[in-house]
Each structure stands twice: as structure tokens, then as C-alpha cells.
Amino acid sequence: MTPKPHRVLLDRVSGYADEAAGYMRRRRAARKPFARLYYGDGRAEDHAVDSRAGGELFVAAGRLIEVAGKRPKQ
Amino acid sequence: MLEVAVVRFPGSNCDLDAVHAAEAVGAHAYLVWHRDTDLRGAAILGPGGEVLAASSDPERWRDDAAALFEVADRAGDEPVEQIHIGTEQGEVFALRHAGLAAVAVTERFALASLTFFDMRSLLRELAAGDDSKAGEE
Numbered sequence: 001m002t003p004k005p006h007r008v009l010l011d012r013v014s015g016y017a018d019e020a021a022g023y024m025r026r027r028r029a030a031r032k033p034f035a036r037l038y039y040g041d042g043r044a045e046d047h048a049v050d051s052r053a054g055g056e057l058f059v060a061a062g063r064l065i066e067v068a069g070k071r072p073k074q
Numbered sequence: 075m076l077e078v079a080v081v082r083f084p085g086s087n088c089d090l091d092a093v094h095a096a097e098a099v100g101a102h103a104y105l106v107w108h109r110d111t112d113l114r115g116a117a118i119l120g121p122g123g124e125v126l127a128a129s130s131d132p133e134r135w136r137d138d139a140a141a142l143f144e145v146a147d148r149a150g151d152e153p154v155e156q157i158h159i160g161t162e163q164g165e166v167f168a169l170r171h172a173g174l175a176a177v178a179v180t181e182r183f184a185l186a187s188l189t190f191f192d193m194r195s196l197l198r199e200l201a202a203g204d205d206s207k208a209g210e211e
Contacts, residue, residue: 016090016093020093037146037149037156039150039155053148056148057145057146059145060138060142060146061159061166064138064177065114065161065179068114068116068164069115
């Protein structure tokens with residue numbers, strides 16, 4: 001007996017949901033600190049955390065994160 | 075790589091299909107809940123670095139934003155246009171446009187493309203406002 005069409009659809013949708021949730025989890029786990037600079041000509045440069053420029057950028061960013069504080073309550 | 079944000083509302087239809095379609099053509103696709111608010115704080119700076127608006131202590135925003143742009147400018151051979159720094163504690167976005175600058179701090183994993191788009195739109199509107207005033211004088 002062939003499954004009802006709506007069951008097939010539900011299975012497909014929940015399959016997509018699982019896949020999307022897995023993708024988001026993997027993305028969060030894999031993301032590491034980064035410092036990226038963009039220039040007027042569209043060029044982008046990454047600076048590693050352990051480089052001199054990268055270290056200075058992270059210190060400056062840390063100060064801004066501190067001044068911004070925590071997320072305001074909804 | 076192209077980033078695609080798929081905004082979800084209650085009862086959204088085919089949002090996961092949209093994520094799939096974007097990924098199928100090689101983009102990074104994310105779902106974004108329509109009420110997500112990732113912004114923690116922000117400041118708008120004028121042409122001389124003065125604070126035009128800030129979500130908290132304006133003097134600290136002025137000094138810390140100036141320090142960030144100074145470090146970023148020193149890192150390359152020309153002034154930066156955009157800065158995006160992601161840390162464990164949050165993310166920092168900074169943008170220069172038409173002599174103005176905007177700096178924002180968000181939660182981790184904020185959508186960079188949307189955040190920069192919002193910041194650029196804001197600065198563009200501010201700059202256009204200034205231009206129209208200048209034209210009236």
C-alpha cells in the first residue's frame with residue numbers, strides 16, 4: 001500500500017528540518033574567532049588571532065563589547 | 075561565499091525549501107526568526123569622530139571606536155571600509171560611509187550581511203539628510 005501523499009510530505013519536511021538543525025549546529029561548533037577587514041575595492045583580509053594586527057583588533061573589539069554590555073531585555 | 079538569510083514568520087511556508095535551494099547553489103543559508111534581536115549596543119560617529127548617537131556611555135564609544143579604526147587602518151595599506159570581528163563574547167561590526175561611521179556590537183552568529191546592510195542604509199540616510207540640508211542653505 002502506498003503511503004498517503006500528506007505523510008510523504010510531512011516526512012520530507014521533518015527531514016529538511018533535521019538537516020537544517022544539524023547544519024546550524026555544525027556551523028556554530030566550527031566557527032572560531034576571526035578578524036576581517038574590508039576595503040573600498042571589495043578586497044577582504046583576515047587577521048589571525050596570534051598575529052600582531054589580529055591581537056590588537058581583538059583587544060579593541062573586546063573594549064567595544066564591554067561598553068555595549070549585555071543584550072537588553074526584550 | 076554568498077550568504078542567504080531566510081526570514082521565518084509564524085506560519086512561514088517553504089522556508090526550509092528556500093534554505094535547501096540556496097545551499098544547493100553553494101550559498102551559506104540560515105534561518106532567521108523574525109523577532110530575533112541580536113544587537114547589544116551601537117554608536118554613530120560624525121566626520122570628526124564625535125558621537126552623534128550611542129546606546130550607552132558616548133565617550134567610551136567614541137574612544138573605543140576610534141581605537142578600533144586606528145588599529146584596523148594600521149593593519150593594511152589603506153583605510154578600511156568595514157570591520158567584522160567575531161569573538162567568544164560577541165561580534166563587532168564597524169562601517170564607514172560618506173564621512174560617517176557606525177559601530178555595532180551583537181550577539182555571536184549575527185548575520186553579517188544583514189547587519190552591514192542595516193548599518194549602511196542608516197548611514198546613507200543620515201548622509202542624504204545632511205546633503206539635503208546643505209542644499210537648502
